[in-house]
């Protein structure tokens with residue numbers, strides 16, 4: 001692995017990007033082009049207050065994509081998703097799944113930090129979501145895991161309590177299976193969510209192994 005200097009921040013790309021099944025441009029190259037197109041984005045007011053745009057990180061050829069809500073303080077400082085306390089917990093969850101950040105791809109609904117970590121506004125999501133959708137199309141994972149209700153709300157247009165969304169398999173744009181589970185930050189606030197989250201991760205592993 002190496003760190004690619006993008007000027008504004010660094011993000012991890014694999015050393016030898018594999019070609020897409022179609023034989024077109026490598027996914028890493030497509031993601032890098034997308035990053036270069038959006039790194040100076042000012043389409044919503046969050047562009048003016050961010051320190052770093054948090055594009056997403058991980059393996060462009062990942063089978064599983066984790067999608068959270070928005071960068072927090074640490075993420076804004078570093079330009080890397082999930083690096084605070086919740087991120088460290090996500091690392092532990094991945095390790096329990098026998099995975100690492102190099103195996104998966106991690107991104108958020110928003111690429112810039114909302115002030116005081118407030119929920120994303122509809123206007124911000126309307127401007128930013130197309131970037132994430134392009135990332136999903138490039139990576140084309142076998143499964144997506146929405147971390148938290150905000151992720152499910154904007155990726156799947158689901159406005160339901162977590163307990164009603166968990167356990168179901170949804171499909172992004174009618175194709176890629178999506179599972180919804182708790183955001184790691186919710187586990188830090190309420191450790192009783194740990195068990196259901198682990199059940200959801202086991203479901204992901206089963207789908208990766210056996211298909212939907």
Ligand code: SF4
Pocket residue numbers: 038041042043044045046047048053110111112124127128
């Ligand atoms: S949050 Fe998204 S749309 Fe808004 S400035 Fe950042 S990258 Fe652009």
